[in-house]
Amino acid sequence: MNRLQELVRDARLLVVDDNPVNVALLEEMLDDEGYTDVTGVTDPTQAVALFAAQPFDLVLCDIRMPGMDGHEVIRRLRALVGEDAFLPVIVMTAQTDSQTRLQALQAGVRDFITKPFDRTETLYRIRNTLEVELLWRERSDHAEALERLVAERTAELHAREAHLSGILRNAADIIVTADAEGRIRQFNPAAEQTFHIGAAEAAGLPLATFLGEGWTPRVGTLETMARRSDASIFPLEASLATMEIDGAPWVILIGRDVTKRKLAEEEMAFLARHDPITELPNRTALITRLTTMIDEGRGGLALYVAIQGLRRIGDTLGHAVAEKVLRAAGERLEEASGGRAVVGAWGAADFLVLCENMDGVCDYSADSGQDLATALREAIEEPFHVDGNELVLDCRIGVSRFPEHGALAPRVVQRAGLAVFAGRVRGDAGVTVFHAEMEEAIGRRHVLERELRHAVERGQLRLLYQPKIDLASGRVAGMEALVRWQHPELGLVSPAQFIPVAEDTGVIVAIGDWVMTEACRQTRIWHDAGHTDLVVAVNVSGRQFRVHDLTRRVRAAIDGAGLTPSCLEVEITESAVMSDVADAVRMLGEWRDMGASVAIDDFGTGYSSLGTLRQLPLSTLKIDQSFVRHMPDRAADRAVARTIVDLARALDLNVVAEGIETEEHAAVLRDLGCDLGQGYLYARPLPPADFLDFVSGRVPA
Known part of the structure; x- marks a missing residue:
């Protein structure tokens, strides 16, 4: 690691952002990169006070902050360092408007970092700004040292020359002296190495040989494309001062080849746009x-x-x-x-x-x-x-x-x-x-997303229960819990609308937890009322099925209600199982060991094989309503239903048919040997009180 890299790593950095997550993110990023002195604050007033107590080498400052915004912080820092000083500030902002950037640039900030942070770009901009600042500071220090050197010269020519010779020999920077006519008198080793010419050969040559014909002696700073003895050019940054030797004015130049810095600046400019x-x-x-x-x-x-x-x-x-x-x-x-x-x-x-x-x-x-x-x-x-x-x-x-x-x-x-x-x-x-219609549709979806995130905590969800009927006896064997969303302004939102949104956003996990808990709680109430043979079926979505601790959540719902696990049946779709069969075997095995039963919902619409089914610890197959609807007049649908029933019998599984709407549907399914059925023939999904009335009034066939 060279000296400049060491200075960069040891630089004092201050991160100012009212969002503590952003502060922590940058602190961790800078620490990982090897920066040793990073201070993060969320209070801009505290940041200004810290800078006033001991200036930092670089400040990373957010623009939008309550109380004191980034522009005010920059203004106060500028007042602390002075109008002409290097203002070590990089602005962090998610805003891309030109007015915000222009206002910051006019205040003297060095660069911008756009949120969200790109790690590589952020670290590159910080390093480049620090290198530019440290090089600038080093150059200024050299210029100040030169001014002090000139001011402190004694009248003794030999002492001045001896002191100057020491500097010439040992300085890392280029040091060249010239007489009043601009002819070179002294050329230090750094100058020899940079200009590719020895001191003896350079002596007496016009300084313009290396600085260009347009150069004129003047006190101050100089930035020019200098020329080496082989005619190659390079960017030179220098400070010029005059001193008097034997009553005659001399020019002294202290500078350095800034090719690397210019390349870094060009790269920084490139990265600002690429x-x-x-x-x-x-x-x-x-x-x-x-x-x-x-x-x-x-x-x-x-x-x-x-x-x-x-x-x-x-x-x-x-x-x-x-x-x-x-x-x-x-x-x-x-x-x-x-x-x-x-x-x-x-x-x-x-x-x-x-x-x-x-x-x-x-x-x-x-x-x-x-x-x-x-x-x-x-x-x-x-x-x-x-x-x-x-x-x-x-x-x-x-x-x-x-x-x-x-x-x-x-x-x-x-x-x-x-x-x-x-x-x-x-x-x-x-x-x-x-x-144009997309904006309205997406707007409606965003409203659903926003409101759905609060539906559970605001008590807007309801469970309805659709009875499952024993097709042989006519008794109520159980029920499927179906969630509904009653919004105070949107009204009753269809599951077809909000379930896909819940799946996409992940809210389905919280909704699923609530459904599982509420269904178990209500079932326990009905058990206490004497209906102890009721088994509640609860759907688990594909997104829920991928939650790593789903078994723990199911167990918590059962235990919280004081329900016997055998009174819960978990329904999961074929597609969810087939997405990761090995994981499905593991999780369904955990539920079986717990005592709960498992049903494959919408069976026949997916791609599961007999080999896969034999691996799964199932209790029930559900015939999808798409096959039931046209069974009376479509032989193909009857054949599918018969195949599912035969397959279930071969695997020692129960069969439930969905979508039974007519007595003809029920008769065909009874003839096929289907165990249970549900549909509008028996009852629509019912609120808890109506379901209890239905169960109490149901007379077995």
Whole structure:
């Protein structure tokens, strides 16, 4: 580690953000990177006080904070360090508007970090800013040392020359002295090494030989492209001062080759406009480009490409492989666009493609958007071969048109992204073009999402119970618990509407816990009322089935109600079981050992095999209502039902038929040997009180 790297690692850093999660995230990130002195605060007033007590080398400051926002913090820090001093501040913001950035730049901040944080980019910006500040400080220190040196010279020429010679020999910086005519008198070893010429050879040459013909002696700082003896050029940053020797003015130059710093600045400027992994234009550059297109009246297409499968690759093969795949995906998109579009990186696994309608290249009023999107999708879905692995990605693409779908660039992109989301919700094949109705539909869905998150805690959920009838005796053998959502403003929300939303958002886990607990509690009440033979069936969704501690949750519901486990039957779909058969065998075995029974719901609609069924510790198969509905007049449906009953008998399982609406349905199922049935012939799903009346009044056939 060189000296500059040591200075960077030992720099004092202050993180200011009212969100403690962001502070902790940055502290951990910086600690992992090796920074040794990081202070994090959530109070901007405390941050200013800490800086006033002992200045920090760099401040990472949020813009939006209560009480004192980031702009005020920057203003106070500027007052502490002085108007002309280096202000060591990087702004952290989720805002991308130019006014916020301009205001911060006018205050003298050094850089921006966009939220959410990209680790690589964030660390790179912090390191670059610290290196620039430390190099600047070092140069300023050298200039101040020079000024002090000049001020402290004694009248003794020999003492001054001896002192200067020591500096010349030992300084790491370039030190050159010249007489009043600008001819070189002294050239230290650092100058010899930098300019590729010895001191003796340089003596007497005009300083302009190395600084350019346009150079004129002046006191202050100098930034120029200097010339070596071999005519190669490099960026030189120097301080110039005058001193008097034997009554004659001399010029003394102290400087350094700042090639590395300039390259770092260029790289920082590149990264400010490009994604660090793919090196494609980043979000900032894309918005700028799209804004220009719109402002200049050039219409076109924005295609939002959402890549699916990268996280899986990163989790299984490592992030290095995932990054290679991401870079390759970007290259494929550029190739597939045929050079007629701008391809950029929008997010961690998202790309944005801008196709301009110019000279008929991209006719956004025709089907070219769909055609281009299809070409992009096909390019992404071709297998990738990385490090000996064949890897497959999926993608969804949303298409919006500008300016038709927005006069502002962010709006155009947002609507393309909205099309991706709408396509996923609707189950589109992969390419979805935005239309205005999507916003209303997505808006309704967002309302459902927001309200559904509070439905359990606000007591808006209800359970109805549909009786299960013993087809041979007519008695009520049990019931299926079915959840309903009664919203105070939306009214009764159909399960067909809110269950998919609950699955997508994960709220189904909390709803499932409530349903299991409430169903067990109500069943215990009916047992206490004398109906001890009732068995309650509770549905478990595919999302719930993947919860690692589901068995514990089921056990807690049973124990909390004081219910016998054999009075609970858990219903799960074929597709949930087939997604991970080994895990299903394990979990269903735990429920069987507990004493609960398990039913496969909607049997016959999935892809389970006889071999799979024999592995599963089941008690019941449920014939889906789609087969029951047309049994009387469709021989094929009767054959399916008969096969399911025969299969259940072979595996020693019970059979329940759903959707029995007529006596004819019931008669056919009885003849087939089906055990239990449920449907509107007997009763619709009933509230608890009505269900109890139904059970009490039911006379066995």
